[in-house]
Amino acid sequence: MNCEDLWNIFRKNDITFFTGVPDSTFKSWMSFLNDMHGEGLTNIIACNECEAIAAAAGFHLASGKLGVAYMQNAGEGKIVNPITSLADPEVYSIPLLLLIGWRGEPGKSDEPQHKKMGRVTLPILETLEIPYRILPEDIDEAASVIAEMKKTALDNHAPAAIIIKKGTMEKYEARKECKTSYEMSREDAIKAIIDCLDGSEAIVSTTGKASRELFEYRVAKGDTPRDFYTVGSMGCCASIALGIALQKPDKKVFVFDGDGAVIMQMGALATTGHYKPKNFYHIVFDNQSYDSTGGQPTISDTINFEQVAVACGYVSAKTVETKEQLMSALDLMKVAEGPSMLIIKVNKGARKDLGRPTTTPIENKEAFMAFLEKD
Numbered sequence: 001m002n003c004e005d006l007w008n009i010f011r012k013n014d015i016t017f018f019t020g021v022p023d024s025t026f027k028s029w030m031s032f033l034n035d036m037h038g039e040g041l042t043n044i045i046a047c048n049e050c051e052a053i054a055a056a057a058g059f060h061l062a063s064g065k066l067g068v069a070y071m072q073n074a075g076e077g078k079i080v081n082p083i084t085s086l087a088d089p090e091v092y093s094i095p096l097l098l099l100i101g102w103r104g105e106p107g108k109s110d111e112p113q114h115k116k117m118g119r120v121t122l123p124i125l126e127t128l129e130i131p132y133r134i135l136p137e138d139i140d141e142a143a144s145v146i147a148e149m150k151k152t153a154l155d156n157h158a159p160a161a162i163i164i165k166k167g168t169m170e171k172y173e174a175r176k177e178c179k180t181s182y183e184m185s186r187e188d189a190i191k192a193i194i195d196c197l198d199g200s201e202a203i204v205s206t207t208g209k210a211s212r213e214l215f216e217y218r219v220a221k222g223d224t225p226r227d228f229y230t231v232g233s234m235g236c237c238a239s240i241a242l243g244i245a246l247q248k249p250d251k252k253v254f255v256f257d258g259d260g261a262v263i264m265q266m267g268a269l270a271t272t273g274h275y276k277p278k279n280f281y282h283i284v285f286d287n288q289s290y291d292s293t294g295g296q297p298t299i300s301d302t303i304n305f306e307q308v309a310v311a312c313g314y315v316s317a318k319t320v321e322t323k324e325q326l327m328s329a330l331d332l333m334k335v336a337e338g339p340s341m342l343i344i345k346v347n348k349g350a351r352k353d354l355g356r357p358t359t360t361p362i363e364n365k366e367a368f369m370a371f372l373e374k375d
């Protein structure tokens with residue numbers, strides 16, 4: 001289905017408010033929303049899916065109309081609370097439309113982190129008593145499904161969901177591409193950091209392409225991959241690292257994070273700043289985009305991560321843009337006390353032939369635990 005056609009259906013139904021976190025299943029639609037923001041529709045790039053539910057609820061309170069919260073099914077797990085305690089008919093009874101991308105659909109191959117969620121995507125909606133339909137590829141059928149779900153949500157004064165399968169949406173060339181022109185790519189920076197560390201540090205890397213690039217560099221260098229590649233649970237890698245750093249105070253723990261992931265769980269900076277592990281080093285690859293799901297913009301261009309980290313209690317924070325700046329910042333970081341943050345401005349994009357970890361998550365966990373146990 002073409003994005004213009006889908007937009008025409010929403011417009012005819014007077015549905016013009018959208019908010020959410022991107023998903024690769026319908027990435028073209030998210031790029032379209034971003035292009036069209038302010039041109040007949042509103043698109044709020046949410047920090048996480050709970051915020052999207054709350055913002056769509058706020059939109060309803062102010063307009064009486066139906067807002068759409070879009071997300072990958074990974075986010076469906078996150079929204080259980082605002083759905084049951086805010087939008088539910090037994091609480092404020094707020095109509096919302098959920099647009100959920102279906103990763104891990106049973107019978108289709110997908111990555112391990114999507115399997116369980118793919119299997120429980122529809123059962124969770126059933127448990128939450130949320131009526132749903134799958135978006136048909138045919139435009140006329142799609143129009144009647146959207147009209148039906150709008151009526152259901154408004155009649156019930158409650159959420160209703162539309163599920164989008166992989167491959168439903170046609171490709172769309174974004175007009176408002178988020179362009180970056182820095183010296184390094186995320187992969188360049190990852191390689192430079194690995195080459196600069198002494199190998200004794202524990203590394204926890206974030207969801208998406210950063211972990212894939214780190215894994216491939218380990219393999220290319222002939223190292224046994226022994227970092228913790230957080231394949232799912234977006235936004236959680238800094239907190240995983242916090243748990244490790246507090247437990248292993250003599251081990252330097254590095255976090256390889258993404259700007260989108262930091263924004264998703266920004267409260268983790270406050271926890272880290274409060275407990276102040278001296279051995280905690282937080283590297284943020286800021287490409288101003290959700291690169292791993294299609295390069296949709298994050299809102300990092302208006303965030304000063306340096307100031308946020310320091311305000312949360314990090315001992316130091318610095319932003320760099322060039323490899324030379326990166327090298328001198330790393331030299332300082334290696335001898336500095338944490339928690340410390342290094343923000344690296346990098347270009348969005350990745351190699352076309354980037355692979356995925358060839359070890360299973362359990363093999364990865366075991367290798368990582370064995371590595372941590374060594375000293």
Ligand SMILES: Cc1ncc(C[n+]2csc(CCOP(=O)(O)OP(=O)(O)O)c2C)c(N)n1
Nearest residue numbers: 074075208234258259260261289290291292
């Ligand atoms: C709760 C949740 N919502 C959405 C996703 C889909 N998702 C996977 S990676 C990713 C983008 C991560 O962006 P960022 O942290 O900026 O790193 P980048 O991809 O740019 O390196 C998204 C949105 C997810 N895995 N989990």
